[in-house]
Amino acid sequence: MPLISKKDVAHLAQLARLKLSDAEADKLSGDLEEIVAYFKELESIDTSGVVPVAGGTDLTNVFREDEAGTSDDGGKGADQFPDKSGGLLKVPNIF
Amino acid sequence: MITLHGLTLQNFASGLREGKFSAREIIKEFFDYIKERDGVIGAYLSLDEDGALKAAEAADKAIAAGGNISPLLGAPIAIKDNMLIEGLSATAGSKILKDYRAAYDATVIKKLKKAGAVFLGKTNMDEFAMGSSTENSAFQLTKNPHDTKRVPGGSSGGSAAAVAGHMAIAGLGSDTGGSIREPASFCGVVGLKPTYGAVSRHGLIAMASSLDQIGPLTKTVRDAALLFREISGRDSMDATSADTAYGTELLEPELQKIKGLRVGLPKEFFGSGLSDEVSKTMDEAIASLKSLGVAFKEVSLPHAKYALSCYYIIMPAEVSSNLARFDGIRYAAGGRNGKQSDNLLERYLETRGEGFGPEVRRRVLLGTFVLSSGYYDAYYVKAQKVRRLMGQDFDKAFGDVDVIMGPVCPTSAFKIGERTDDPLAMYLSDILTIPANLAGLPAVSIPGRGAKGLPVGFQLIGRHFREADILGLGEYYERLASA
Numbered sequence: 001m002p003l004i005s006k007k008d009v010a011h012l013a014q015l016a017r018l019k020l021s022d023a024e025a026d027k028l029s030g031d032l033e034e035i036v037a038y039f040k041e042l043e044s045i046d047t048s049g050v051v052p053v054a055g056g057t058d059l060t061n062v063f064r065e066d067e068a069g070t071s072d073d074g075g076k077g078a079d080q081f082p083d084k085s086g087g088l089l090k091v092p093n094i095f
Numbered sequence: 096m097i098t099l100h101g102l103t104l105q106n107f108a109s110g111l112r113e114g115k116f117s118a119r120e121i122i123k124e125f126f127d128y129i130k131e132r133d134g135v136i137g138a139y140l141s142l143d144e145d146g147a148l149k150a151a152e153a154a155d156k157a158i159a160a161g162g163n164i165s166p167l168l169g170a171p172i173a174i175k176d177n178m179l180i181e182g183l184s185a186t187a188g189s190k191i192l193k194d195y196r197a198a199y200d201a202t203v204i205k206k207l208k209k210a211g212a213v214f215l216g217k218t219n220m221d222e223f224a225m226g227s228s229t230e231n232s233a234f235q236l237t238k239n240p241h242d243t244k245r246v247p248g249g250s251s252g253g254s255a256a257a258v259a260g261h262m263a264i265a266g267l268g269s270d271t272g273g274s275i276r277e278p279a280s281f282c283g284v285v286g287l288k289p290t291y292g293a294v295s296r297h298g299l300i301a302m303a304s305s306l307d308q309i310g311p312l313t314k315t316v317r318d319a320a321l322l323f324r325e326i327s328g329r330d331s332m333d334a335t336s337a338d339t340a341y342g343t344e345l346l347e348p349e350l351q352k353i354k355g356l357r358v359g360l361p362k363e364f365f366g367s368g369l370s371d372e373v374s375k376t377m378d379e380a381i382a383s384l385k386s387l388g389v390a391f392k393e394v395s396l397p398h399a400k401y402a403l404s405c406y407y408i409i410m411p412a413e414v415s416s417n418l419a420r421f422d423g424i425r426y427a428a429g430g431r432n433g434k435q436s437d438n439l440l441e442r443y444l445e446t447r448g449e450g451f452g453p454e455v456r457r458r459v460l461l462g463t464f465v466l467s468s469g470y471y472d473a474y475y476v477k478a479q480k481v482r483r484l485m486g487q488d489f490d491k492a493f494g495d496v497d498v499i500m501g502p503v504c505p506t507s508a509f510k511i512g513e514r515t516d517d518p519l520a521m522y523l524s525d526i527l528t529i530p531a532n533l534a535g536l537p538a539v540s541i542p543g544r545g546a547k548g549l550p551v552g553f554q555l556i557g558r559h560f561r562e563a564d565i566l567g568l569g570e571y572y573e574r575l576a577s578a
Binding site: 004008009012013015016017018020024028031032034035036038039041042043045047051052054055056057059062063064076077079080081083089091092093094 | 198199305425426435447448457459482535
């Protein structure tokens, strides 16, 4: 029984919002199987009582002051929206 | 007139000040040479000749006006295409950003603009920096300037090839698991991955946020120090950036201090699997540094051998999260006015299925897998714990030594196409560079002299925020050659 079947790949692809062809789902199931098998080596390491590293730094709570402000870029970010209306991002119907 | 091939940031700056040439002349010459040569190499994805010439003219005016002049004034630099320069494209090597134009400057760009640097263009890279050969670019291959049948390394292969191919004096790359150091080694240039937090990532298209760092690719160690000092520093736009000040020792290392550094050789970095040329490079570099009076000692990093597993769990997990924003709503493969489905789920599936290349899809899926319930503890949390142990290995080693030295990559540049069908073989290229990323340590690839033929670099890893140690050692190694 493979750890990551083609059916699992299809499910993961749906979760990750990726459309995959049948052939690619096949190939990826083999690839992931091989890669995840490599991870097995981690099982042999005793990690009891070890605190996981979350993030790349031990700095905590580095926040800017929470001040209201206005964007000074004249809405340039919105220029790149694929579809917009009156400077606002246009999205398809959700419901 | 000196040729482009002989230019470093340092001698460009002195030549400019002494009036040997104008910035405009040199920039023009670079574009002429790029047009002649880059058809073969493929280092650049886009050029900004108009913007660069304007910046060069401004630099020439500043020189004429005199006063306090930055060492980077007028300097022609190549920028990896995952960093934003306002008004220019920033594809990150992906079809999904083919038509995207940056709305603002990345912090590193802002700093370099302030210093008067000139950006020649944006360089090729593996899509979203995922790869070790630049073959995963959605747009083109980049060839190694030393042998055009071979890869330049990756993912910052375009910047490394531009510098090695004399199509820029220096470049910026980004390094998540070796993406500055491996191409530096393959192309025979200096590549520095700074300490995690030393350089702001604001305006860098994120790959794996707990690992990514921006750094320089240059022809000399001194140039790397110059460029690094200019881009480093705390930035309120990047919460992981640290408040550090790098003093003069970065640019003017003292031989007495450098000689006194103790260098550790981790036995895990010298196992089987190193090619003959890599072994020779290490032998020569160690002998050279010994001749300076540097003391060597064997150290152990017992968890280093798990680095690859650890990395290929943590990195894809962060990738799957960071790349969720490329959804067809804010960014679309078809660009503006592209045809898109009116159904939201269909739009997501289509945009991401078509816009992302095979390696990106593979890593997004892998990341989704290790984060999914039932596997989260077994893979993701386990890897985070092993990452802690790896950091502790380094802490322990740095109790005995000041710098750790090893190879950058087990081989020199491999042939184009050689590893594209086997993702695991490609991933193994990063096995010696990943530990520094997982531990957030600064690491540099310095071109060695021990191998004949293709370039091979060696790696120096320092304590957190001790770039001065590794660059200082590198600089004295470099000076031995020219002596």
